[in-house]
Amino acid sequence: MTTFNTYETAWCPGCGNFAILNALKTTLEELGKKPNKVLMAAGIGQAAKTPQYISANSFCGLHGRSIPAAVAAKMANKDLTVIVNTGDGDSYGEGGNHFIHNIRRNVDITHFVHDNQIYGLTKGQASPTTAIGHVTPVQTDGSHNEPINPLLLAIASGAGFVARAFSGDREHLVSVMKEAIMYPGYALVDIFQPCVSFNKINTNAYYRERVYRLDENYDSSDKMKAIQKAMEIGDSLPIGVIYKEIKPTFHEKNEVLARGESLIDIETNPEVVNKLIEEFV
Amino acid sequence: MYNLLIGGAAGQGVDTTVTMLEKFLKKSGYFVFTVRDFMSRVREGHNFSVIRFANEKITSHSNVLDGIIALNDETIQLHKGRLKENGFILCDTIIKTDDTRAIRLNMNDMAKEIGNPRVSGSISVGVVLKLFGETLEKAEEVMKASVKEQYVKINLEAIEQGYKSVESKYEGLERREGNYENHMLISGNEALALGAIAGGLKFYSAYPMSPSTSILEYLASKSSEAGLVVEQAEDEIAAANMAIGASFAGARAMTGTSGGGFSLKVESIGLAGMAEIPVVYVNVQRPGPATGLPTRTEQSDLKFIISASQGEFPRMVIAVRDQEDAFYQTARALNMAEKYQIPVIILSDQYIADSTSTVKPFDISRITMVKATDESDIEGEYLRYRYTEDGISPRLIPGRTKHLVTADSDEHTERGWITESAETRIKMVDKRMKKLEKLYEELQEPEYIGADECEILLLGWGSTYGPIIEAVDKLNEREGSKYGALIFGDIYPLPRKRLEEMSKRASCIINVEQNATGQLAGLIRESTGISCTDSILKYDGRQITGEEIVEKIMKGGRQ
Ligand SMILES: Cc1ncc(C[n+]2csc(CCOP(=O)(O)OP(=O)(O)O)c2C)c(N)n1
Ligand code: SF4
Numbered sequence: 001m002t003t004f005n006t007y008e009t010a011w012c013p014g015c016g017n018f019a020i021l022n023a024l025k026t027t028l029e030e031l032g033k034k035p036n037k038v039l040m041a042a043g044i045g046q047a048a049k050t051p052q053y054i055s056a057n058s059f060c061g062l063h064g065r066s067i068p069a070a071v072a073a074k075m076a077n078k079d080l081t082v083i084v085n086t087g088d089g090d091s092y093g094e095g096g097n098h099f100i101h102n103i104r105r106n107v108d109i110t111h112f113v114h115d116n117q118i119y120g121l122t123k124g125q126a127s128p129t130t131a132i133g134h135v136t137p138v139q140t141d142g143s144h145n146e147p148i149n150p151l152l153l154a155i156a157s158g159a160g161f162v163a164r165a166f167s168g169d170r171e172h173l174v175s176v177m178k179e180a181i182m183y184p185g186y187a188l189v190d191i192f193q194p195c196v197s198f199n200k201i202n203t204n205a206y207y208r209e210r211v212y213r214l215d216e217n218y219d220s221s222d223k224m225k226a227i228q229k230a231m232e233i234g235d236s237l238p239i240g241v242i243y244k245e246i247k248p249t250f251h252e253k254n255e256v257l258a259r260g261e262s263l264i265d266i267e268t269n270p271e272v273v274n275k276l277i278e279e280f281v
Numbered sequence: 282m283y284n285l286l287i288g289g290a291a292g293q294g295v296d297t298t299v300t301m302l303e304k305f306l307k308k309s310g311y312f313v314f315t316v317r318d319f320m321s322r323v324r325e326g327h328n329f330s331v332i333r334f335a336n337e338k339i340t341s342h343s344n345v346l347d348g349i350i351a352l353n354d355e356t357i358q359l360h361k362g363r364l365k366e367n368g369f370i371l372c373d374t375i376i377k378t379d380d381t382r383a384i385r386l387n388m389n390d391m392a393k394e395i396g397n398p399r400v401s402g403s404i405s406v407g408v409v410l411k412l413f414g415e416t417l418e419k420a421e422e423v424m425k426a427s428v429k430e431q432y433v434k435i436n437l438e439a440i441e442q443g444y445k446s447v448e449s450k451y452e453g454l455e456r457r458e459g460n461y462e463n464h465m466l467i468s469g470n471e472a473l474a475l476g477a478i479a480g481g482l483k484f485y486s487a488y489p490m491s492p493s494t495s496i497l498e499y500l501a502s503k504s505s506e507a508g509l510v511v512e513q514a515e516d517e518i519a520a521a522n523m524a525i526g527a528s529f530a531g532a533r534a535m536t537g538t539s540g541g542g543f544s545l546k547v548e549s550i551g552l553a554g555m556a557e558i559p560v561v562y563v564n565v566q567r568p569g570p571a572t573g574l575p576t577r578t579e580q581s582d583l584k585f586i587i588s589a590s591q592g593e594f595p596r597m598v599i600a601v602r603d604q605e606d607a608f609y610q611t612a613r614a615l616n617m618a619e620k621y622q623i624p625v626i627i628l629s630d631q632y633i634a635d636s637t638s639t640v641k642p643f644d645i646s647r648i649t650m651v652k653a654t655d656e657s658d659i660e661g662e663y664l665r666y667r668y669t670e671d672g673i674s675p676r677l678i679p680g681r682t683k684h685l686v687t688a689d690s691d692e693h694t695e696r697g698w699i700t701e702s703a704e705t706r707i708k709m710v711d712k713r714m715k716k717l718e719k720l721y722e723e724l725q726e727p728e729y730i731g732a733d734e735c736e737i738l739l740l741g742w743g744s745t746y747g748p749i750i751e752a753v754d755k756l757n758e759r760e761g762s763k764y765g766a767l768i769f770g771d772i773y774p775l776p777r778k779r780l781e782e783m784s785k786r787a788s789c790i791i792n793v794e795q796n797a798t799g800q801l802a803g804l805i806r807e808s809t810g811i812s813c814t815d816s817i818l819k820y821d822g823r824q825i826t827g828e829e830i831v832e833k834i835m836k837g838g839r840q
């Protein structure tokens with residue numbers, strides 16, 4: 001039975017976002033999620049339109065600011081499955097500070113980054129993951145700046161779930177998405193997503209030639225190995241769960257939330273308020 | 282009415298002594314009002330507080346001193362010029378001064394003898410209590426509330442030693458109906474934070490910035506007891522967007538800062554306006570621009586706040602006028618935000634934030650709670666941004682309803698989906714702006730104080746409330762004087778009725794503001810066409826006193 005519907009989209013034909021949206025729908029259905037208990041959050045960009053195209057609760061906020069809003073929604077109501085689908089620019093550029101600091105908070109949300117290595121919505125400028133030498137209308141003699149390595153950055157910042165996937169490997173994508181959503185804590189999945197209109201370098205064929213699935217014997221709990229895997233760039237690109245470690249979540253660490261009740265169910269107690277008033281007498 | 286200054290270098294314990302002394306005076310039945318003046322540094326520098334106390338309500342601080350408690354030389358040098366001729370200076374014998382008003386006691390040695398050099402502050406408190414003819418009846422009670430249990434005993438001993446070492450100098454003021462013993466003594470930031478809790482706050486996010494930080498600290502210290510999530514964000518942008526996310530998911534949310542942090546939150550206000558998510562923003566003003574004077578006061582963010590963020594959308598701005606107002610208006614702000622699904626901005630400033638005042642215990646029965654829409658009220662298809670008569674659409678909480686709830690910072694349809702339709706755009710802008718019509722009916726008119734038929738009308742907003750009241754009272758003591766004042770709390774949208782009425786009768790209208798450009802006067806001119814005839818503006822980072830206002834008016838206004 002289909003519980004999640006997808007709506008008409010405004011993406012370019014052939015865009016990797018379609019595959020991600022479809023994989024997401026399958027994932028949510030196979031996990032038995034209910035649309036009214038799922039909150040899809042995003043910032044602004046092409047990827048960030050994902051919440052608009054699937055029948056769930058949605059929050060499309062500001063460019064770069066999806067993570068703060070998403071983690072706070074989860075803090076308010078622990079029963080929501082909170083998933084962020086947004087771009088590489090949104091996640092690592094405009095929202096870079098939030099990316100790092102929310103790894104530290106470890107709120108139980110899932111962050112799917114549609115990494116097309118370009119700014120799609122604004123028509124093709126370099127993003128934080130654009131390769132050196134990539135020519136764009138702004139980087140007219142090719143990008144000069146070292147691309148960031150989101151996986152390495154996440155592991156170094158203390159993330160407990162760091163994965164990579166490719167929109168062109170649907171079956172694998174679904175399995176990684178499932179694992180990420182089920183992971184108790186902040187889960188990052190950087191998803192290679194070809195942008196057919198504005199990235200003529202990192203195409204579907206480009207990724208297909210280079211990505212390989214981590215094999216069954218790969219030990220995702222070994223941090224040093226994970227760092228090595230994360231540093232594999234260039235012509236061979238591992239996909240799968242690179243690093244996984246169970247850590248205390250925000251809700252477990254926060255004294256009020258650790259009591260188990262959702263924040264929105266805690267009523268203001270007039271007796272407590274009067275006691276606080278009395279403390280000033 | 283008496284006025285005492287306690288001064289010293291940062292780190293010398295000025296604030297500990299002040300906090301103890303003001304508690305004693307309040308417990309003895311006095312109305313107490315304390316302003317804190319400190320430099321933006323942790324060591325050295327000059328810090329002082331001025332405690333004013335009386336057997337009646339005090340609304341302003343004063344620059345005329347009855348006594349100085351000096352923890353260092355500098356305090357005497359800087360402040361003795363405003364000490365009354367018959368006043369006193371209390372200091373240790375190590376401080377050399379030939380001022381005949383000095384009471385020099387070897388308090389440091391006494392403290393060492395008692396067993397801890399840090400209790401010299403308590404010795405001076407004992408001295409002051411004796412000078413003003415108080416008893417030590419409440420000593421134990423106050424001490425228990427002021428210091429950790431293991432220090433109660435030696436501090437009590439210190440108080441007694443101090444008490445014994447001088448003779449009374451003043452007569453205690455009569456305290457009959459003016460007995461404030463059972464009132465609260467609270468700072469503006471604490472009152473604001475407490476008002477938020479009383480108003481149903483569940484979520485507070487902020488990044489530390491003077492003079493707003495004590496809101497964050499107070500709420501954090503009470504979060505467990507009151508059931509709140511209080512989170513220090515990585516920056517103010519995160520703080521604001523977190524508050525919006527929490528509120529979208531159904532938790533009453535507030536985010537606080539000062540002007541610099543507010544600048545970073547500007548884009549988010551537009552998001553709250555566009556996505557119609559209730560959020561309360563607190564801006565505790567300090568002098569700007571940029572870093573300005575971090576620990577001082579100003580009212581120069583008004584014009585910025587009322588227009589912050591691109592685009593047009595409804596918002597409400599409330600300026601709190603004193604500690605009591607900070608409590609009730611913050612609770613109200615949370616409810617107004619909820620009712621109209623708009624950002625509500627509270628403007629306070631360092632003067633209110635850090636000053637402590639005696640106030641009647643807050644009455645939480647005066648607070649009424651507005652709730653989000655109930656699912657059972659939804660007929661037919663649920664449309665988050667439904668066009669309604671008053672512009673307010675049904676707000677359900679995601680995950681708490683079978684319906685799906687959307688929020689979108691792009692222009693959107695009634696369903697909450699992105700659209701570029703010209704027709705929808707117009708309807709949505711109109712729908713959002715319509716909320717102001719209803720809000721306008723609910724605005725609180727500025728408070729009027731003064732003569733029944735006033736000829737000279739003063740205008741103020743926020744924290745100049747107290748000083749203006751004192752000034753108007755003084756001015757009206759003179760034969761034939763007819764002064765009055767309107768002081769705005771709700772300031773945007775600007776309530777106009779009472780202003781238009783009063784201004785017709787006044788021959789002279791003077792705006793009194795803590796800024797350089799007369800921002801209230803500008804807003805009034807823009808919204809009503811009424812021009813002020815004169816202005817009193819102060820922007821040195823120090824709050825104007827009632828006395829200064831009187832003096833400026835006597836000299837003929839404009840400075
Ligand atoms: C504050 C702000 N700055 C800039 C923009 C313009 N903008 C919108 S999306 C975007 C970049 C999109 O890139 P990415 O996040 O990678 O998403 P994609 O479109 O590639 O999926 C930019 C620069 C904006 N909306 N808001
Ligand atoms: S511009 Fe690129 S990312 Fe955006 S829809 Fe088209 S192909 Fe996809």
Ligand SMILES: [Mg+2]
Nearest residue numbers: 087088118120
């Ligand atoms: Mg991109």
